[in-house]
Amino acid sequence: MAEEFNIISSIRYDPLLEAAYQNPDFPHAAWNSTHRSRHYMLDFHRDRLNRAATHWVWNTARDTISGPGGLANLASIIDAAVQDVGAQDRAQAVRLELLRDGSLKAVLRDVGPATLEDLYPSEFATPALAPVTSAALSEVALPSFTVHLDTCATEASPFTHYKTTKRDMYNAARGRLGITAGDSAEVLIMNNRGEVMEGSITTPFFWRGGRWVTPPIPTEYQDHLGAGGQDGTTRRWALEQ
Numbered sequence: 001m002a003e004e005f006n007i008i009s010s011i012r013y014d015p016l017l018e019a020a021y022q023n024p025d026f027p028h029a030a031w032n033s034t035h036r037s038r039h040y041m042l043d044f045h046r047d048r049l050n051r052a053a054t055h056w057v058w059n060t061a062r063d064t065i066s067g068p069g070g071l072a073n074l075a076s077i078i079d080a081a082v083q084d085v086g087a088q089d090r091a092q093a094v095r096l097e098l099l100r101d102g103s104l105k106a107v108l109r110d111v112g113p114a115t116l117e118d119l120y121p122s123e124f125a126t127p128a129l130a131p132v133t134s135a136a137l138s139e140v141a142l143p144s145f146t147v148h149l150d151t152c153a154t155e156a157s158p159f160t161h162y163k164t165t166k167r168d169m170y171n172a173a174r175g176r177l178g179i180t181a182g183d184s185a186e187v188l189i190m191n192n193r194g195e196v197m198e199g200s201i202t203t204p205f206f207w208r209g210g211r212w213v214t215p216p217i218p219t220e221y222q223d224h225l226g227a228g229g230q231d232g233t234t235r236r237w238a239l240e241q
Contacts, residue, residue, distance in 0.1 A: 005159075005166045006097040007052040007061070009233070012040035012111065012119070013082055014091040020116055029120040030237055039075055040119060044233040046071055049098050051231070052162035055221060056100075064102035073104065081106035097165065124238070127207045146185045147199075148177045153192045156228025160189075160197060161221035163230055170200040191228045198229030205238070214238070 017040060020032040027033055031043045039045075046065050053062040064073055078094050085108060097105040150173045159166050170189070179185045179200075188204060189197045196215050198204060205212045214235055215227035 003166070005164045006099050006105075007049055007056075007058075008098070008163050008165055009045040009048050009096050010163075011042065011045045011078070011094050011096060011233075012091065012114075013038050013078055013087075013094050013108075014040065014114070014119075015089055016091070016114070016116060017119070020120065023116075025122075026116055026120055028122065028241060029116070030240075032120070037075070039078060041233050041237060042071060042074060044236055045096065046074055048163070048231065048233060049096070051220060052164070053098065055158060055162060058098075058100050058102075060102040061098050061100055064104065065098065077104045077106050081108055124212055124241075144184065148179075148185065148187045149196075150187050150189055151176055153194070154189050154197065154228075156191050156197065156223075158221045160228050161217070161230060163232075174200050189229070195227045197227045198232075203230075203232045203235045212238075 015038055017032045017038050018036050020026045020029040021034075021036040023029070023033065031037065031039075031041050035042075049065055050062055050070075053059075053065070064070060074096065077096070081094065082088055082092055087108065087110075091111050091113060092108045093111040095107040095109075097107070099105070152173075154160065154169045154173065160169065173187045173189055174180075177185070177187045179187060186199045186202055188199055191197050196204060198215060203214065205214045207213075215229050217229050217231050217235070218226045219231055
């Protein structure tokens with residue numbers, strides 16, 4: 001019997017994003033610079049879902065999100081969910097789920113405010129400087145996390161490369177370190193070669209040789225190619241800058 005799971009992507013809905021449209025200060029704002037949209041990097045999230053549907057040969061699901069009509073379908077399901085809870089004027093984290101039969105679901109939760117510079121930084125600060133302000137880190141209050149390296153390896157698979165509802169490996173890694181929801185802590189997942197794949201809920205970047213680097217991830221999953229982690233949307237955006 002085939003394993004049951006849904007393909008997912010987590011996207012930000014935010015009225016603020018409309019201010020990025022044709023904004024000369026944010027030509028790097030990807031989708032949001034060319035579309036008056038409240039959906040953060042909508043096309044990147046669609047591409048991510050599409051690649052996963054292609055991998056598992058979910059042809060009906062892939063058809064649902066392909067082309068301009070697919071983008072419209074995603075925007076519509078998000079907007080309907082936001083309207084249902086009366087959250088049109090505030091930021092939401094939206095978990096999009098794509099089912100094998102092409103159905104779409106959207107699950108919402110409130111998310112804190114952000115500036116356009118937070119969402120689309122014009123430059124990547126060095127570790128000695130805070131983003132946006134360029135003030136010394138000791139002079140500004142930045143959120144901080146305690147970061148742990150997992151004590152056990154996780155085998156790379158399509159389920160570590162594509163984002164799905166199958167998250168047992170991430171939950172296990174968090175459980176080994178005693179991390180629960182809401183904790184200011186993260187665990188770095190490592191593969192069988194001892195390489196960092198990703199964080200359990202974040203994309204890690206490391207300062208190496210005077211530049212930011214992130215674990216190598218191919219666009220499509222292939223055995224033993226790359227570190228084995230997810231091809232995330234903000235990761236893709238950062239690498240394209």
